[in-house]
Amino acid sequence: MTKKTEGLLYRIRERRDYLTPKQQKLGDFIIRNYRSLAYVTIAELSRITETGHGTIVRFAENVGCRGFSGLLDELRNEKDMLYPKTLDVFHSRSAGNQISVRWTRYSNSNSQ
Numbered sequence: 001m002t003k004k005t006e007g008l009l010y011r012i013r014e015r016r017d018y019l020t021p022k023q024q025k026l027g028d029f030i031i032r033n034y035r036s037l038a039y040v041t042i043a044e045l046s047r048i049t050e051t052g053h054g055t056i057v058r059f060a061e062n063v064g065c066r067g068f069s070g071l072l073d074e075l076r077n078e079k080d081m082l083y084p085k086t087l088d089v090f091h092s093r094s095a096g097n098q099i100s101v102r103w104t105r106y107s108n109s110n111s112q
Contacts, residue, residue: 007081008074009034011063022051023059030075035083038076042068 006014012027019027029049030037037045042053049056060071 006064008063008065008071008078015063019059019062020055022055023062025049026051026056026059027063034075035079038072038079040072 009031012031016024016027026045026049040048042056045051045056046053051059056071057068060066060068063071065071065074
């Protein structure tokens with residue numbers, strides 16, 4: 001299988017020359033658009049990239065995923081690693097004539 005340190009986008013780039021032309025087209029599309037593909041269906045990806053369902057499944061396996069659902073899982077993980085979710089929370093408190101203001105940032109990439 002693959003090393004855990006190798007992300008999906010890295011593996012797609014590394015294996016590109018060993019893929020069929022249709023799989024290369026699919027890989028190029030995924031690299032350019034992976035941030036918006038985390039919840040795409042196989043039918044939608046097939047239509048958008050003009051490739052067959054079988055091509056998509058074989059592509060996923062050729063880049064080290066366990067089928068299409070494994071590809072989506074790794075796309076989500078890759079997106080979360082490169083673009084962590086953050087939530088900025090504004091806190092304010094008023095006591096008499098004094099106002100206290102504080103911002104807190106919560107992120108899925110670190111614990112606070």
